[in-house]
Structures are given as C-alpha cells and as structure tokens.
Amino acid sequence: MISSVAVPWGGAPHPGAPIRVPRAGEPPGAPVGESLGRPVGHDRNVDPFQQFRAPGGRGRLRAVLAAARPGWPGRALYLLLSLPLALTYAALFAALVGSVVLVVQGVGLLLLLLLLAVTRGLAGVERRLTSALLGVELARGERVRAEPRVARRVQRLVLSPGTWRALGWLGVRVLLGTATLATLFFAVAAVVALSVQPPWNPLTAVPLLALVVVVVLVALVALELQARLAAAVVPRLLGAATEQRIAALQQTSRRLADRNRLARDLHDTIGHALTASLLQATAARRTLAPGRDDPLRPVPTDFARQALEHIESNTRTALAELDRALSVLRNDDGRSDGAGVPSGQPAGAAPSVADLEDLLAGLRDGGLPVALVVDGNVDDVPAALGELAYRVVQEGSTNVLRHAGCPLTVVQVVRSEQALVVRVCNERASSLDSRPGPGGGRGLAGLRERADAVGGTLVAGPTPTGGYELCATLPL
Amino acid sequence: MTGAPLRLLLVDDDVLVRSGLRVILESEADLRVVGDAGTGQEALDVAARSDPDVVLMDVRMPDMDGIAATAALVARDPRRPRVLVLTTFEDDDYLFRALQAGASGFALKRADPDELVDAIRIVARGSSLVLPELTRRLIAAQVPRRRPRGPAALPDLTVREADVLRLVAGGLSNAEIAGQLHLSRETVKTHVSSVLLKLCARDRTQAVIAAYESGFMDTAG
Structure with missing residues (x-):
C-alpha cells in the first residue's frame, strides 16, 4: 500500500500541485475512462446482428419450430396417455362424490380418506410424468406418510393445500383428456369423411388434399396448445406450495x-x-x-x-x-x-430435545461423563423452544469441557404444564487448571438474549458444592 | 525511547494468554509488566493503581469487553495509557470498533514475539501506525460501510498539513513522510502534532479514522 501512495508523490514536481492519488491496484497514469470503455463498446458492435435478427418474422418462426421440435414424442405420448388417465381420474371423481354421499352413513369417511391418499399418490405419478415427458421439473410434494403419527398424517392429508391442488390438477387432466379425445376424434372423423364422402377426381383432388392437410395441421396445433397448456398449468397445481416454499x-x-x-x-x-x-x-x-538466565528477571x-x-x-x-x-x-x-x-x-x-442423546454421545466420546434425564413428554414442545433447549445443553456441556475438564455432568430436561426447564450441572472441576471465568462462556450472552425473547430466564453460576450450573426456564 | 522501561498492563480473560505474554514480554529489557486483569472492569481498577504506559487489551471479555474498557480508559485520560488491542483474527468484527473507541493500534496474538514487542514500542512512541498496511486497510474498509460519506467536515488544514495527513493515512512513518516531502523530521513532527491537535485526535490511528470518516480520503484520492 505504501508504494501505491508513494509513487505519484515521488514524481510530483511540487508538493502543492494538485495530484490525483490512484486507488489501490490502479496502474499509475492509466486513463480510467479508456481502459474500461473500450471493451464495452467493442461488445456492443458485435451484438446487434444477433439481436436484430432474432425478432424478425422468419427468424422467429424458425426459432419457434426449433423450440417446438425437440421433445415432441414426449408431448405426444403425454397427450395419448391423458386419454386413459382422464378416464381413471373421472372414475376417481365419481368415487369421491359417492364417498361424500356415503359419509352420511359413516362408512364413506374411510373411503374418502383413501381416495384423498390415492389422489396424492397420483399427483406423484403426474409429477414424474410431466418431468419425463414435458420436461417440467417440479419440487417433490410434502410427504404425508413421513409424519410420525397416524392422526397427524390424516390431519395433513385433509388440511394440506397440496391435496386439494392435486385434486384440482386431476380435474384439469380430465378436461385436457376430453379435449385431446375430442381433437383426435374430430380430426380422424374429418379426414375419414373427406376421403370417403366427396367424389375424388382430378379436379377435386388438390383442394381436397389441401383440406386434409389443413385439418391435420389444425389438429396438431390444437394438440400442441394442449400440451403447452398442461406445461403452463402444472407448476401452479403440483409445484411447491407457498407454505412449502416458506418452510x-x-x-x-x-x-x-x-x-x-x-x-x-x-x-x-x-x-x-x-x-x-x-x-x-x-x-x-x-x-x-x-543465555536467558538473567538474574534480575x-x-x-x-x-x-x-x-x-x-x-x-x-x-x-x-x-x-x-x-x-x-x-x-x-x-x-x-x-x-x-x-x-x-x-x-x-x-x-432444527435440532430438538430428541437430538440431545446424540449430542451427549459425542461429548461422552470426548471423555465427558454426562447423563441425560428427561422428565415429562417433550415430543410436542414447539420447535423453536426445542431448539433453544438443545442450544442451552450444547453450550452448557461444552462449557463444562472447556472450563472444568471432565467432571461428572448431569443434563436435565423437565417439562411441566407451564414451562420447559433445562439444566446442565457439573460437579467440582476435575482438572487442576480449570478456569471458571466469571460470567461463563461467551455463548451464554446470546442464549440469555434468546431466552429473554421467549419470556424465559437463563441463570448460570457456581454451585455450593464447587460445581457449576446452567439453568434455563422457557415458558410454554 | 527513554531509559525507564515501558510499563505494561495485560488484559485478557484467559489466564494462559496472560501468563504466556508476561513471560514473553518480561524477557525484553525495556518492557515491564506491571499488572494484569481478566475483565474490562478489572482492567480499569488495575490501570488506576499501576499507571501503565501501554495496555494490551483483549476485545471479547466477560464483564465489560475491551471496547468499553478502552473507551473508559481514554475518557479518563486521553494521553495515558495508550491501548494496544490484541486480537485472535485480523478480520475480527470488533477490531474497528475498538480502534474507534480510542485504541492506538492492534496486534495479532499469534504475531511473532518480536513484532508484538515492536507494536508495543510504536504505540508508546506514537511516531507511526501499528501494522500500517493492515490498519489502513481495516479503516478504509470499515468506514464507508458504517457511515455514509458526509461532507468534508475536517477543520481547516493548511496545504502542507493536508499533505502530511494524507501520508499518515497511507501508513507512512514520520521518517518516511520527511523523505517524501523533502522536509526535516522535526518539521514533519510539528505538522503531525498540529494535525492531531486540529482533529482532536489522540494519535495517528484516530487521525486516520477521522480522515476516512470525514470523506477527506475520498476527495483526496
């Protein structure tokens, strides 16, 4: 740095003369505008040709065709598959209506849930189909089956917007399938009618042939539009839901x-x-x-x-x-x-109370004799509190290791009606050079802030028996 | 450098850092450790008792950190003691705030013992910046982020003083500035003193911070 400042000053004719000190890394004396301006202008001269050609009518048509051509077998297969699939989905809808009617008698409820589960499964199949045949990649849906408890699974199954959006998509598929069927039917019917009905003679052959070609083209464009419509709509209904994205x-x-x-x-x-x-x-x-044997020191x-x-x-x-x-x-x-x-x-x-055993196992490997006692049901502790509890234990137990060596340590998590209490308590420091710094570890300040933020408290200090205790009370 | 050894106060919450530093520094003939402290609060008490020339200050400590302790020491007496901040990593977020609070320089705890001893002597003497390159870069990098560039709020400096300040902010020592401007060292010293006086800066580091914060360095370079 010294040199970049010093160089221009060395060449200065007079100390009072106005001198521009170049910034770091800038070659002294290099005109700023030129060195930067040249390449940009150069690029601009090359670019326009491509830019101007692209929007032209013929160029655009070619571009559209080029974009349309690859993957047409996939799209054709997708549309063909939509015929039997639409039939299946229509049957599903019929069954849904039936089960809703049956709900009155009680039996329908199970059937309804089963159908919703089937709907979610089919949405998974649809996701794979769109990604394989249409090239539209979708995030995987929420996995209701991964939920730990049946009640929760049922709850997610019924309440998750994903279920109802999937159902919506199946409806769209029924409509699309109908449209595809109609397009194919009318196209085939028209071609057959044109080839059988009117008298074919040298005079009519050319216009008739042209008509057939037009019919086929119109049908193809209609099918292409249907495939595009499907590709455009599918992310809205089967893509990641807002809540999924937020999560x-x-x-x-x-x-x-x-x-x-x-x-x-x-x-x-x-x-x-x-x-x-x-x-x-x-x-x-x-x-x-x-030679360091200085008698004075x-x-x-x-x-x-x-x-x-x-x-x-x-x-x-x-x-x-x-x-x-x-x-x-x-x-x-x-x-x-x-x-x-x-x-x-x-x-x-986020780590929770359930992950504490793993955390402590690691510390045990490190030589800290530590026991974990959990009182009460901690499964339904809110995730934020569970994470905070985990952090408290993490900080407390590593502080023990840091400041007191490897004394016997007890981690206690007690869940009562009103609060979750987390304690990390160790016996007298084991190593002689223990350094019980006042105020404890630096991470404690951050934890105290977080405990305050949820309306709880965090207390840390030496115990009467010469150990140290960290205790957090987090209201539920 | 005067004949009397420099009186040092070691402040760090880790007793191992203190005992290590004490042995290293005591082995220099012109340095004497007159006290140590484990917290910022303790440092203030010990400093009042032992009257050190230079305080070696850790930044992150329980019970008043090094930044607050530095500010308190400077508020008590802007001339003595000078504060040299010791840090583990050079990109420590707290480093700039410590300098802003009035520290005269900083050194890495992992620095070579000779470098550390040099830094202490420089701080005590005040004739150049500690780790000029790092200090300048740190200040230059931190100031624009913290404060939008304001109008040049520096008091009126003479042309010569402005030149000197620019070179001080570039990290040059008095001797180097004398060479650059073809002046005698004594003249440079006078200019530096009058710049410090006009900026109300207690030392070069503070003058450099002021130069950057006022936008003086932006308009100059």
Whole structure:
C-alpha cells in the first residue's frame, strides 16, 4: 500500500500541485475512462446482428419450430396417455362424490380418506410424468406418510393445500383428456369423411388434399396448445406450495444462521485455545533458551513444565470442540442432501430435545461423563423452544469441557404444564487448571438474549458444592 | 525511547494468554509488566493503581469487553495509557470498533514475539501506525460501510498539513513522510502534532479514522 501512495508523490514536481492519488491496484497514469470503455463498446458492435435478427418474422418462426421440435414424442405420448388417465381420474371423481354421499352413513369417511391418499399418490405419478415427458421439473410434494403419527398424517392429508391442488390438477387432466379425445376424434372423423364422402377426381383432388392437410395441421396445433397448456398449468397445481416454499426458506436461513454460529464458535473455542497454546509454547521456549538466565528477571522454574501441561489440556479440548463442530457440519450436509423435504412443520430441520442423546454421545466420546434425564413428554414442545433447549445443553456441556475438564455432568430436561426447564450441572472441576471465568462462556450472552425473547430466564453460576450450573426456564 | 522501561498492563480473560505474554514480554529489557486483569472492569481498577504506559487489551471479555474498557480508559485520560488491542483474527468484527473507541493500534496474538514487542514500542512512541498496511486497510474498509460519506467536515488544514495527513493515512512513518516531502523530521513532527491537535485526535490511528470518516480520503484520492 505504501508504494501505491508513494509513487505519484515521488514524481510530483511540487508538493502543492494538485495530484490525483490512484486507488489501490490502479496502474499509475492509466486513463480510467479508456481502459474500461473500450471493451464495452467493442461488445456492443458485435451484438446487434444477433439481436436484430432474432425478432424478425422468419427468424422467429424458425426459432419457434426449433423450440417446438425437440421433445415432441414426449408431448405426444403425454397427450395419448391423458386419454386413459382422464378416464381413471373421472372414475376417481365419481368415487369421491359417492364417498361424500356415503359419509352420511359413516362408512364413506374411510373411503374418502383413501381416495384423498390415492389422489396424492397420483399427483406423484403426474409429477414424474410431466418431468419425463414435458420436461417440467417440479419440487417433490410434502410427504404425508413421513409424519410420525397416524392422526397427524390424516390431519395433513385433509388440511394440506397440496391435496386439494392435486385434486384440482386431476380435474384439469380430465378436461385436457376430453379435449385431446375430442381433437383426435374430430380430426380422424374429418379426414375419414373427406376421403370417403366427396367424389375424388382430378379436379377435386388438390383442394381436397389441401383440406386434409389443413385439418391435420389444425389438429396438431390444437394438440400442441394442449400440451403447452398442461406445461403452463402444472407448476401452479403440483409445484411447491407457498407454505412449502416458506418452510424451505426458513430451513435455508436457519442453516445459514447455524453456520454463522458455528463460525463464531470455532473462532471463540478453537481459535482461543490455539492462541493460548501458542503463547504458552512461545513463552516456554523463551524460558528454556540458553543465555536467558538473567538474574534480575528470574523466570518461574516450573514454567515450561506447566506450560506443556496447559498446552496438552488446551489442545485436547480444542480437538473435542473441533469434533463437535465437524459433526454439526456433517449432520448439516446430511440433512441438505438427504430427505430434506420441507414439510408443513419441518421436523429434522432444527435440532430438538430428541437430538440431545446424540449430542451427549459425542461429548461422552470426548471423555465427558454426562447423563441425560428427561422428565415429562417433550415430543410436542414447539420447535423453536426445542431448539433453544438443545442450544442451552450444547453450550452448557461444552462449557463444562472447556472450563472444568471432565467432571461428572448431569443434563436435565423437565417439562411441566407451564414451562420447559433445562439444566446442565457439573460437579467440582476435575482438572487442576480449570478456569471458571466469571460470567461463563461467551455463548451464554446470546442464549440469555434468546431466552429473554421467549419470556424465559437463563441463570448460570457456581454451585455450593464447587460445581457449576446452567439453568434455563422457557415458558410454554 | 527513554531509559525507564515501558510499563505494561495485560488484559485478557484467559489466564494462559496472560501468563504466556508476561513471560514473553518480561524477557525484553525495556518492557515491564506491571499488572494484569481478566475483565474490562478489572482492567480499569488495575490501570488506576499501576499507571501503565501501554495496555494490551483483549476485545471479547466477560464483564465489560475491551471496547468499553478502552473507551473508559481514554475518557479518563486521553494521553495515558495508550491501548494496544490484541486480537485472535485480523478480520475480527470488533477490531474497528475498538480502534474507534480510542485504541492506538492492534496486534495479532499469534504475531511473532518480536513484532508484538515492536507494536508495543510504536504505540508508546506514537511516531507511526501499528501494522500500517493492515490498519489502513481495516479503516478504509470499515468506514464507508458504517457511515455514509458526509461532507468534508475536517477543520481547516493548511496545504502542507493536508499533505502530511494524507501520508499518515497511507501508513507512512514520520521518517518516511520527511523523505517524501523533502522536509526535516522535526518539521514533519510539528505538522503531525498540529494535525492531531486540529482533529482532536489522540494519535495517528484516530487521525486516520477521522480522515476516512470525514470523506477527506475520498476527495483526496
């Protein structure tokens, strides 16, 4: 940087003369406008030919044909398939009407649900058909079957807009099938009529032939239009629903937030541990360096040995942290690649109380003896609270590892009528060099804010027995 | 550099960082660690007692962080002690805020011990920026993001003072500026002092921040 500022000044004839200091990376003396302007103008000279030719009448026709030609067998097959499919769907609609009538007698309810399930299944088939034959890619639908409980499945089946939009699409398919059938019928009838009915003689042959060609062309255009209509409508009815899109967005932003938090964690934990180890190592080397025996500045004789101990424990903790961070990353990747189907309530997107056992298993591998006690039913805890509870345990247990070594630790999650209480409590610090920093880990401040935001509290502090306790009370 | 050793105060929430730094710095003849503290609040108390020349300040600490502690120290006495911020990573979000709060410079905790010692001496002497290239880049990168460019709100500088400020903001030391402008070092020193006085800046770092924040560097370059 010094040089880029210094160069123009060196050549200045007079200190008071107006001089433009070039910005970083800009070659001194290069005219700004020219170096940038030239290539842009050059591009503009080349472009117009293509731009002007494209909108021309003949060019456009060619372009339309080129766009229409590939994939015509797929579209033809799609339309042909719509004949039997429309029949099936029409039967489904008839059955639906029938089951609605039967609902009065009670039996129809099951039949109705079954038909709705069949509808969703057929929507899946339709999605695959459109992607294979029309080339329209659609996001996979919400998977009602993946829901854990039957009641929830039934609820999603009936309430999910996807079901009713799928039903709408099947209706559209019935109409389209009818249209295709009508087009084919009239085209064939017209061609047959033209070839059989009127007298064919040299005089009438040419106009009749032309008529046949016109009929065939009109039929083809009608069919093409039907295929296009299908391709245009299908994303509206079978594509991702708004709520699905919102859920996907929420998942993405949550993942990004997690990554940010992870980066900050790495910064705080591993960066911190490595820094401390580095300084200890540097200092230890200085005390061991020959010629450092300054009588005026005595160095603690044991310093190097202690430093090595600190480095040892620090790097061990850092490795445990790294392990945790990497497992978070791995899980994250697994989620985004695997069955990351966003559902109405995205289960599996954010960690919850149910994931605590996995978290603690990782810490146990790292050498922390930790037990998990869960009281009450935590299955229907709102996702946001469940995630917060998970974060509290994550922060609390890694803080134990960070500050107190590997003492016996208990994680307790109690669900009562009014609140979810999460406690992380450890016994007296096991390692001698434990550093119970006042206020605890830095992540606590963030957790306290989040607890406040949901109207709860977060308390952390030493226990009378010499251990440490972190307790969050989150109102339900 | 005077004959008396520089009095240092170490502030970091990690006792290992402090003990390591203490041994490293104490091995220099002209440096003496006169105290250490684990929180910002503690740092204020210890600083009042031990009267350090330079405070080596960590940024992220429980119970008053390094930014607030720096601001409090500067508010107490703008001349002494100078604050050198120690950071783990150079792209730390907090770094610029610490400089804005009145820190005189920053150094990486992972820096070579000799670099760290140099930084301490530079801060104590105040004749150039600590890590001039990094400091300048940090300030240049942070200022426009935080504050929309306002009108040049700098007090009237003479042409010569403006030249000097421009070079100070470029990271040049007094000696280098003297070479650039064909002036004697003493003259440069006088100009720098009068610039600092006019900008109400306690040191070069603050002058550079002011130069960027006022839009002076944009209009100049």
